[in-house]
Amino acid sequence: MHDIVAAGARQDGSAGRRFWRGLGELAETPAFTESLHHEFPNDPEKENSGVNRRDVLKLMAASAALAGLSSCTKLPTQKIVPYVRAPEEIIPGKPLFYATAMTQGGVATGLLVESNMGRPTKVEGNPLHPGSLGATDIFAQASVLALYDPDRSQVVNYEGRISNWAAFVEAINRLRDEQKATGGAGLRILTGTVTSPSLAAQLRALLAEFPAAKWHQYEPCARDSAREGARLAFGQPVNTVYRIDRADVILSLDSDFLCSGPGSVRYARDFSARRDPDASPNASPHASPNRMNRLYVVESTPSNTGAMADHRMPLKPGDVERFAIGIAGSVGLAGLPESRSIGQFAGSAWFEALSKDLENHRGASLVIPGEHQPAAIHALAHAMNHALGNAGKTVFYTDALEAEPIDQLASLRELVEEMKSGKVDTLVILAGNPVYDAPADLDFAKNCLGAKLRIRLGEYDDETSELCHWHVPEAHYLESWGDARAYDGTVSLIQPLIAPLYDGKSAHELIAALGGHSDQSNYDLVKDFWKTQSAKDAKKPGKESQKPDKVFETFWETSLHDGLIAGTALPEKPIAMRGGFNISSQQLSPSAAAESLHIVFRPDPAVGDGRFANNGWLQEVPKPLTQLTWDNAAMLSPATAAHLEVVNEAVVELQLDGRTARAPIWIVPGHADGTVTLHLGYGRSRAGRVGTGIGVNAYALRTSAKPWSADGLVIRKTGERYSLASTQMHHAIEREGKQLDEPSMAAFDRELVRIAPLEEFRKNPEFAKDPEERTTKALSLYPAMPQSAEYAWGMVIDLNKCNGCNACVVACQAENNIPVVGKQEVAMGRAMHWIRIDTYFRGGLENPETVHEPVLCMHCENAPCELVCPVAATTHSPEGLNEMVYNRCVGTRYCSNNCPYKVRRFNFKLYSDWTTPSLMGQRNPNVSVRSRGVMEKCTYCVQRINAAKITAELEDRGVRDGDIVTACQAACPAEAIVFGNIKDPSSRVAKLKAQSRNYGLLTELNTRPRTSYLAKLTNPNPELSSPATHQRKE
Template structure:
């Protein structure tokens, strides 16, 4: 691949050139042959003699659910459905329950669909302020984790099956022996905890053992928050006209990303009646989804962010002096001084309506400077609220686990209780956690899986899944969110509350009693909690309050921004003997490390340099820190920017690739501060030049059948380079080419629309001056010129519109579709052949040069064409036009000719080359949506507009003798979209939202010149650049693809 020739092609193009991959830009003979074939090589052939047997080895939770016993048992405690239903379950109709799942310690509010006692689908809780009904891919993937056959099933001691009672005996004996020393040899290691009732239990245990210590570790633990009073920012993007991101990926990372995405999109959403939108500046060290949505994006090294932040603060009067080297020019980078001046002027013009967001992986100094700027601009209390931390013991988690490791090495730890986190795999490499475990007398590991840490622990204790447990936790804004089980534990797992109860006087206490008792006391005694319902609801007793809280899934008035309490650690209301607490105890007094006190931003110092390249660490976009490695849905979800599946890679810039002679798939050796690791390379447009980004989470040895399916990938483990003193970035990296090649399965070049114009973009100024600028970007076929008579729709006429200005490319819609429509996982080998089965894909387009491109995302489901090319070529009428305008698939008619796929210009049809769905394992049934047919080998499938949901709404409307209401039908992709980019409805209803959206002048259909007349249309992407940083293009200049 000749990158210099690619640059020349971009430079010589008229207008902006849109492209999806470097291969497309190279226009090589190989790539032209690939396009001529239309489908990836081997996407239409099956040449593997090993066949289905080899394929099944790649599957786990999505296919082989053997061993899931009694999976429809109901919990013995009383749970409360989200909506009122008949007393008895109605066969064929689901129940919905409000609950929560935990991600990185924080509650993610969910609404769980349950069929006959079987949880089958997760969406966001529409009433909860942290989600407003949206959900990300991790939240939705938890339903697959629930049914994972590789979960830990029973208590074991050094590999031998034991019981909880046997462990309790050993634990109590060990704990009793430590009582004489105040529990000095006892250590607890957990992830971040936001559960008030769990914090109370921990407080009680540490009060009984004052010399015991509580440590925390989370591989994704941030370093920018101090844990001091009112130090945690809660952002209000819906109130900000100007947003400046200082290496912050608020769209796709962090506990508040779902709500932040919703608020940001709401302020950015452009409608013809209100021609205004926010503006986003992104200063970032690695490409992110936030940077992809930015109107202006400045690429810098991670270590340069602080100096630029200080320079910006000085320009707006934020009181921060520039750091040394702040104005040193960087080769190939835009003029930083010009950038700073333009941003400062924009911020000053929007005082009180702007927002500076510091990256969670940046150091505390950057956060202090960002806060100083927000306060100087009058943003504090308007677009950002600085509130108390909701974690029970906020601390530096990398320092905490390092302290624990030092204590183990010194022989000070006699009993270590680990609650999740898999520290053997994920702990910093420099502390040698696994080696030091050998010096501990008793190690008990409580986890959902038998993983790397379980292999070295003495006792393995199975955890119950969130959908099998009672519990509580707080969301990013502090709102208390409840967790109720939808199914009895499938194995011998216990909840975290029941696990900690083993170390109290009442070891057999159930999780339901622990959580209910805490909140009953909170309601009765009040104390630190002020429970206020917006509708003014009051309750005659604690039982009535508890039922209402379970129904809603959360407790109003508990958010820190609403005056809710700070960290509840050790300050539970009116503790009873059944659940002892230590009122008034502080974390330090209770045996936990005291939270640091907030200090001003340190004086800027020139950073010590180790030379070489800068190495940046980030959690993987789809498997996070490795905890989702055994989830086939998330493994196969294309990563938002690279579109890689089943693998990790080291991102480098095109310039660095040119200098080192590297190409996608080349394996490099990385030497970093005395440590070595190998990684395959991915050339990422827009990546800073002198840095390399790696995504940790891959490289696991004991992840399960799915996580270990790609054996070669186990050699690529970024954790081998990560240290406790520099967990997110550091310099001193040296890379060298090994000469090895590695196949990376990416969907970036799959299903390309050759020489078409699929995406349209305009600036706010261009569109305001001439709304027809969108229509002029492509040819449109006259709607009256057709050889076919128009269909007549006397009833409903369904249609969809997708707003490209709102869409962030997060991929949540893809996972929602997978879960809703029983879409199978096919594995890396099949993906590399172009055989992925996703019904809705999210295409990623670049525009501009290689070093500073713009990015755009476009979800592509079936277009449900009026003049559908697929319908006219099917020889057996397996695909037909319905009375409501849907392109229906009749699976039992399909004979697999694939003519329809060949004739579809949008490439949205998927073919079952193998029997991807296991029809013979009856224990697979709990996961599947019973309203959707499970397809067999040789059958074509595609997006159906969630016809099963349409049918449910039609039946309900018919029973009530009325029409289907606008908004009553919500497709799976629409329901989960955090940005609300998808609108669906009846085109025959003139007052429907879908008609109002399609009436906007930026509405267009992809490939309209083919006269397919798609029902799924798009609202063109609108950007809002600063004229000082991007001069207006000459009038009449058109877009080119």
Template structure:
């Protein structure tokens, strides 16, 4: 393993060394260099001075002085002691607690219940487990029985509880701009049904997102049988059109392509973010982490070629930035090196610098035949997907690391082409009635379709919109109907692998919302049929009648319907004849003043559907740490060439459309590629999401939904401040992450290995007895962490953490209890290695924060927890100043919304809601520890070593976070603490953190004689 930079073990530590810890690397040091931004990499002293100046300004803004005098200090101290006695003696109001007359079964006040349910995202079903507190859904976890989620969740699933209680949700039926009723709409729907039935459905259209519900698909099928001339259109801004069209080109039929990383030894990702959000993203992340186990026989090797950094790309052993238009060239060169029949001879001049690496990669894939996999992302054209299937067939991947299954949709279509057809039919007058169920085409459609104008065609006499919000489409509709959240409605979903789950409501609709099934039922003449019966009726036709009730109850309990997955297509090698039919695109040509533009869903608000979710707006995006905004991502080389700076506003012009966007210089970006994220610039998202960022959809075209050349970029003198968290909570030059190679780990040379620091400390042992039964601790495996941020949102949901807004984030006042730091390694700003490090409270055994609190608001428990007593805290913030890990958060203002009724339902009753002037931090989810302790006491046993799972641990899709009892040698955390990869962050300070880390491992340059980029 790599040799850490440590003090001489034979030399006693001085007081100065103990105080400052490890200094920044000295000039001429050959050790790894970690940096958070280009400014820090190029630091000549000005950057550090700027950071210190900013801190001084913040201090002056708070205290109203530049340097606190001794008299002022003593005055504050005296006030602290005086207030400590006052704030701890509040009088609780008198209240009456009325018991149930008849106690409902299983309902115990204060004890949560958990229910299995499911949701749909982009046409893919996700199994969930929802915590309910006295009838209020308060927390979402993954369903461990579901093969897709395997007990984990992503940031979007975690944030759905905030969507449920969003006060800006649509609350009433609106007809022609006036409040109306559901009953009036039903009368309209009944009349419409009779009229359209007589016309065989002529002029009737449905527009939905990707439908993953078997019940809804069956309703649409029956509606089309009832009205044969009615048409159904499906559109997702982030869709898989190219993948299915590629399967049609190569195999003659559309298939859902599934990837199995758990079976692969070598994976090549071509503009494909396997570990990000998408079909089976959670499963891919877990499989990737499991296959990177350093103690396994053959840890997976991952290589990536991509135009903009992704979670998959930065996790790769070798990452190569290439323009989006060049990805097909790379794939064609790889196919030729593998001698794939029918591989095209494309002009490869632009990828000549990578020719040697591609040949070496082909040899590695050939050697791993049967255990190799080549993946192409949805942002690439259908031709690339067809060629990838041919390559995978040649590698023996089909049926092994790649499987083919029938699409889930009733009639899979090219979604972009379907929306184009709908727009043209409306313009021609062929459509007089349109139902838009859950979609928002006015905002999300490609700009060349001008859907805002098209949907106001006077020949379209009935536009009916169903949505969670009265959004851009709802505002121009004749009827707008509030949509029920999935936690309020019955339904079902099908996952990409064929797994079916039931969706059961956990709460009555807050705003009389209706599901898409309810609207379709009205068109089918099934008015008044409850949602549960609609779902049961469908499944009665699919399950054996004699065991239906038993199977139904089991599916509700387990969250998975006992149905076999659809049979996978037998291995089939695409023939050269089929590839010969592919019309290969010509080379992309850039004019002297033109660039390539790439469109991607935003990492935190996706396509805009989460724009009004404050948790996700404030979550730092994994690779830029940007919050509350989107930006034009440019490479360092392009920025130097055009004289651009971070936050500088530029004009982006593409095919006569122009938007203003701030620049964000991003290491790892392809040189002449500009990336913009979708989902911002909303006008009717809600109070949180309105007017934030710029609308990238205005640049998007139906014939170039993902990437195109021809972008013109013009600099302006304007600037927009961006709330970027990468410089917050700096640790002043100390080594944050440890990285080595698999080879060095398995065969450590002389001097390698982890050398613990001397057990010297200025801090005394905690003045409390140590428990003989429990010593709680956490281990975070950096080799498994992919930086997705699920832990941060899970912690926010569990612990009632408020959002603070962009202005406060700009002042470094975000409140997250666990942050995910992103570090670059090395001196290559064009393509540095990237590492992630989750940082919660360390729960130090010798905690610096405890010694400086004047009112003992922060103390140490006998089980090793660094505790906070909120009603004793008087806000001196000495603890925050003395914390070397910068994990304490202070409520400078009253951040929590205590007045909005719906948001009060969101709170976890087991966690105190903090107020202004109080310090807070990670508690190791002490409420979960206490619950486990109470359960164990009732059952007359001890708490199991792995029984307690913190919120961050439960959500983590890769199982990078492990928590448990360090006194139990069989606990998972104890075993990880004994690993040779285990180390403590800033252990040279002698704080003895209970949270430790495991070194990250990569394959380095073992595969090719070139430096690693990851």
């Protein structure tokens, strides 16, 4: 409580314009000030012992030798298996890449997967795919770890006993005979969202054979509101495609479109392309020639998209709806419900400025509703986009992506009622985990027992499989064939890179078995479908002379190579608003008392709806804005926390409509007052060794009537505490430095991030430079490094584009064999990530500005770490890389103590798993797996640098700009990271470093970092006040 009060007092005073990472830093508490002088937050050197490490070293005469011995760990014996006849395409040490796709919520993102000696080891984006353009998100990056997860289901089970596929097929054949008599009256199939043309064809063929059977769909984070909103607006479901790169003004109504939902990877790319302050040659290749866009965000829970906003307003969920109605009225829409509460927005400077901005940018504006907003708000957004002339310009409509665009909650509710009434003989569940994630009021776990035979296809033997008679292991997408549609309708082909590691089967194979075709392979099912489609296409006028078989083989090979079927994007659908369009108050959330607490449910930024709960990479990646790992929490605003008299990590009981859950508190600046956010995806009881028993099950409070938000929440304090592992204040850099002759005063005022409004930048392009820098490059005690090398590697990170999505963090982990350490080690500051994303706030606690700053090894030309290593384990390469020689490292950690950027990571224990055989297949063979007692850090992906140099040498040429793409750069959806040779003045990185926005971190220390940053620019509305207040709620 004292931190909140002190922080509030300081932000209202002289500290209101300073950047801060947490409440402790803003309040300048003694605990925070003391932590700046400790290498690790919880002083792990003293854990479990009364003698600390330094005292031990003082007593040891041979300290260096003993340190070396303590860091030695016997590595396991490796087995090698030679090829008798090696496949022609496999060359040891040379990876191959294959195009495939991964689906989330049924929507595909195109990928290129790296294969080393037949093992998929790394995921990249497919540059030919419209949904990725070569980038990825954290889920795609982490999916390769799931492939090798030893907790994956490995065999067919029947009533808890090991069985096999043949026995299952035999049981299915008996089932078919029984169902034929009734036309499948007792057969029900439950799937997730299906966009796969081939799987949809199989399901329809099965339903044609059994006309009385039913196909149900359910996703816990389904897009029901978007579908129903389209029906309200147009009379039919449609797919909405945004052209964000064409929009000058964007209004987000609680939509995190940059980091979640269909098309988010592409939308992040399109948005960042419009954040370049000019269209100079130094800008991204995807940059628009138009001016910077302007983003307004109205939201309840702070999001990555909200952090990128030029203007942001935190509101309760019901107020977001009323705000949307007010804006709709201001742009000329009629037929809107009247409400006194709308008046609280009308007339405010924020509201009026937004309304004018939208009006002034007709045809170049965009209104984007959040996926979880009510259907009425989606309909309003469609109406506003039409009224503003955006349809056909910044927003397009196509036919629905889904094969069967239905209301999934209604479909699940119908299925539950039928199971409850005994109408279901056989329930077949394809993937999904409804026992865990179905709404609490439906009590799926109890009611599914009404089905006499329950069959489950799933990657894990989880909560749902536990209640099923038959469990069939599902093949990972990297082990199976398939197809699916991207956000714009483009059909993506899914091809395997490895044979199933276990007895996994795909949904295609299970449906084929239900249809009496168990002898057909996954490959044949998909290929035969597209062969049939190709034959139909060959009968079209003008194509009769072509040989169908030859045409198809060419088509098939081209499509597999490209990872997509060309020309399958759904065409734009000219569509008009329904006549007499109106929104009634009954279609909105009912008004709640002002003092009523609201609860908001959102998919977790790391584990989604819970399907990724057993993925250690995702559990350990710090969540954006909160930096929490390994848990979820009840998140609320500082004002609400002060009102409830609760503090971080205090356990409270959440009571909602007779249901309860216990959760720890986490205070989040910028959160809407009177609102609590609880992320989905935790509280799993049967996820695997990594995900079981972690966090709070939010589904226990979620109902089908109010799946995304509800009022009437009651919070009861329990007096208990629960430790949360947040990296928010780990590796904090002391802002003030002192000169020796000025012991009592700050010599430097170090703003670690630089930000300015666009107009200020135009008046003072050099604002990011530090005029008070006291040192010069010419004055240094460091030995001069040779400059004769052909290349000098460097990196630039554009803070104007980085949205903090964490794709770079997980990509780096996958590429560089970075281990998972677990919650307790993270809490002690021992997380091993080579990249951390520091989140800085500025301004009031109720709605601060937010800036993300990725921090990795700076590869300093005057590197403080190199001179203090007693065994020369840290060295400087001729090309400017700050290198680690693992075999020399004896674990003194002097380099880490001397690094001002706090980017070095030490293996306190043997974190890398040497005992689980399946996990060894995932590791990058070109990167050493470190052992206990070894220091590590970012290497600029030196293995990729060397590979590019070898290729260039074989081709008798130099390394070209763009030949080397680091793992973080490749993954970044926003193209915020650029790497290359700074000696080449024509390279992108050299041009970016020449920009006036370019600055280095802690350059006053004369470290001469090779990694630099481009300062962030905002584009505020001129009619609103200064950055300190323009983002505040009026």
